[in-house]
Amino acid sequence: SQKIEQNSEALNIQEGKTATLTCNYTNYSPAYLQWYRQDPGRGPVFLLLIRENEKEKRKERLKVTFDTTLKQSLFHITASQPADSATYLCALDEGNTGFQKLVFGTGTRLLVSP
Amino acid sequence: NAGVMQNPRHLVRRRGQEARLRCSPMKGHSHVYWYRQLPEEGLKFMVYLQKENIIDESGMPKERFSAEFPKEGPSILRIQQVVRGDSAAYFCASSPPSAGASEQYFGPGTRLTVT
Numbered sequence: 480s481q482k483i484e485q486n487s488e489a490l491n492i493q494e495g496k497t498a499t500l501t502c503n504y505t506n507y508s509p510a511y512l513q514w515y516r517q518d519p520g521r522g523p524v525f526l527l528l529i530r531e532n533e534k535e536k537r538k539e540r541l542k543v544t545f546d547t548t549l550k551q552s553l554f555h556i557t558a559s560q561p562a563d564s565a566t567y568l569c570a571l572d573e574g575n576t577g578f579q580k581l582v583f584g585t586g587t588r589l590l591v592s593p
Numbered sequence: 594n595a596g597v598m599q600n601p602r603h604l605v606r607r608r609g610q611e612a613r614l615r616c617s618p619m620k621g622h623s624h625v626y627w628y629r630q631l632p633e634e635g636l637k638f639m640v641y642l643q644k645e646n647i648i649d650e651s652g653m654p655k656e657r658f659s660a661e662f663p664k665e666g667p668s669i670l671r672i673q674q675v676v677r678g679d680s681a682a683y684f685c686a687s688s689p690p691s692a693g694a695s696e697q698y699f700g701p702g703t704r705l706t707v708t
Contacts, residue, residue: 483635513696522597522684522699523636568635578648579688581626581697583636 481506485569485584492559492591500554500587502569507582509571512545512552517566517586526567527554559591595620597687597700598667605706606675614670614703618687625668626697627660630682642668675707 483504492498502512511530515523529536529545529552536543542555556563566586573580598617606612618625623643628636638652642662650660657675662668672679682704686697 515699520702522686522701525696525698528696570636576649578624578641579695579697580638580641580649581636582638583628585633585635 481582483507483569483571483582483584485567485587487585487587489588489590492589494560494591494593496559498556498559498563498589498591500567500569500589502552502554502584504550504571507550507571508547508574510574512543512569512571513581514541514543514552514554515568515570515583517568523568556589559589561591561593564589564591597685597698599683599685599700599703601703602701603704603706605708607708608676609674612672612675612679612705614672614683614685614705615667616670616685616687616700617667618685619698621689622687622698623690624688625662626686626688627668627670628684628686630684630702632681636684639670672705675705677707680705680707 485502513528514526517523527543529543531547540557544553566588568583568586570581570583573582600615625642627639630636640650640653640660641648645664657673659671682702684699684702686699688695688697
């Protein structure tokens with residue numbers, strides 16, 4: 480069956496450290512993968528999109544990798560700050576639908592302590 | 594440029610009543626998506642619409658749920674005869690009319706509580 484998995488346990492790190500979140504998927508062949516941030520009581524906010532032919536993408540303190548062989552994406556936040564505390568969702572395109580049909584993971588909660 | 598707007602933000606309905614959720618996409622966006630998020634679960638795709646057309650409703654329950662995106666006005670997600678299991682956060686997202694991959698812009702959501 481098709482699955483997209485993120486670590487359901489919260490990730491606790493200290494300010495200034497690098498946070499690394501994992502997204503694994505099975506039985507999908509996505510052309511791209513996206514990462515979103517969601518704060519409590521709010522809608523998700525887009526962060527980064529990475530295509531299948533891109534190994535790595537960066538945006539300021541954020542870095543995403545995409546390994547289509549391992550079927551895994553890693554999301555890194557360097558020099559983390561308490562304001563980075565949120566739930567991070569990965570989403571991939573289900574594919575073969577003719578439109579952008581996103582499948583979301585359940586998200587990983589990141590807690591950055593001062 | 595205002596973002597995606599949803600109203601109401603909170604909606605309480607008794608079992609058997611109807612719930613109407615509204616979504617105004619970002620200006621210039623013609624693609625609208627509805628998602629449902631249950632506590633401790635991920636966002637689940639429900640339906641994808643363009644103006645006056647339902648493109649894919651494979652994530653919608655077969656009964657009681659309907660969606661529309663008229664030529665004028667917001668997109669509406671309608672739930673008839675609500676049951677307790679319909680209690681969830683409903684998010685609308687929009688994207689520009691471009692082919693291929695693009696980010697989706699989400700609204701703040703409508704939190705539906707069925708009592």
